[in-house]
Amino acid sequence: MQMSPEVPIIVANWKMNPQTEDEAVELLAALKRAVGKKGLGGQVVIAPPAIFLSRVRSAVEKMGAHLAVQAVSSEKMGAFTGEYSVSMVQSVGVTHVIAGHSERRARGETDESINLQVTRALKANLSVIVCVGEKERDVHGRYFGMVEEQVRRAFAGVPASKLASVMVAYEPVWAISTSSAHAHPATPEDAHEMILFIRKVLTDLYGRTAAERARILYGGSVDQKNIAPLVARSGAQGYLVGGASLRPYEFAAIVETVYG
Ligand code: PGA
Numbered sequence: 001m002q003m004s005p006e007v008p009i010i011v012a013n014w015k016m017n018p019q020t021e022d023e024a025v026e027l028l029a030a031l032k033r034a035v036g037k038k039g040l041g042g043q044v045v046i047a048p049p050a051i052f053l054s055r056v057r058s059a060v061e062k063m064g065a066h067l068a069v070q071a072v073s074s075e076k077m078g079a080f081t082g083e084y085s086v087s088m089v090q091s092v093g094v095t096h097v098i099a100g101h102s103e104r105r106a107r108g109e110t111d112e113s114i115n116l117q118v119t120r121a122l123k124a125n126l127s128v129i130v131c132v133g134e135k136e137r138d139v140h141g142r143y144f145g146m147v148e149e150q151v152r153r154a155f156a157g158v159p160a161s162k163l164a165s166v167m168v169a170y171e172p173v174w175a176i177s178t179s180s181a182h183a184h185p186a187t188p189e190d191a192h193e194m195i196l197f198i199r200k201v202l203t204d205l206y207g208r209t210a211a212e213r214a215r216i217l218y219g220g221s222v223d224q225k226n227i228a229p230l231v232a233r234s235g236a237q238g239y240l241v242g243g244a245s246l247r248p249y250e251f252a253a254i255v256e257t258v259y260g
Helices: 021-038 050-062 086-091 111-123 142-154 160-165 188-206 208-213 227-233 248-259
Strands: 009-013 043-047 066-069 096-099 127-132 166-170 215-219 238-241
Touching: 009 096, 009 215, 009 248, 021 050, 021 248, 043 096, 050 066, 086 111, 096 111, 111 127, 111 142, 127 142, 142 188, 160 166, 160 188, 160 208, 166 188, 166 238, 188 208, 188 215, 188 227, 227 248, 238 248
Parallel strands: 009 043, 009 238, 043 066, 066 096, 096 127, 127 166, 166 215, 215 238
Antiparallel strands: none
């Protein structure tokens, strides 16, 4: 299933939820009921926990959605206890790989490992969703430099010919709903400013035409209330949705707002 560059993408990141396979199946069934006859429409990517991928694959595909994994191993194969390789996830129907989520960076994932995940996934013709974002903002704007560094390191050695399979998700850590009691979404204007900046970094790396092929998404406390202003003013070409993707009716409302 090819993805159209003009249509925004919505990625549902279930994180480490739900707790059982049956509940994962039920969550998809509930989403199906919530979207009703209209279906998911557009271009929705669902990222369940890796252990449920095989079980939910056919339901995801029947809904016309794409299947993502939340992370892959930076290693190709072999003695790496507890890891999943690109080939493994591809063999159970995964088409998209999330790399560099801040919750994984916080647990020790390095730029080097993220870069290996990105290059291995792209080489296998998978699409990648690379998460970048600052932990906090400072009045001097140093966070721009931090995000630039994350982008440059993630894409080291990635050829321009692969950019159509690349998405950069700008997810400021302070905006992720579960990051702290004070988490709040970025304003559409703040998201827009950083999206333009990331586009500039990609343009510096690859030139204008190639950089235009990469998509830039926004993530962080996206919900049914803030999605409309984000669509209107952030300039994002898609959204990464965490908490709200576990609430079928809310996720369906987000889908409805984005695709109409
Ligand atoms: P949130 O999570 O929508 O719950 O803020 C987004 C993410 O971490 O990808």
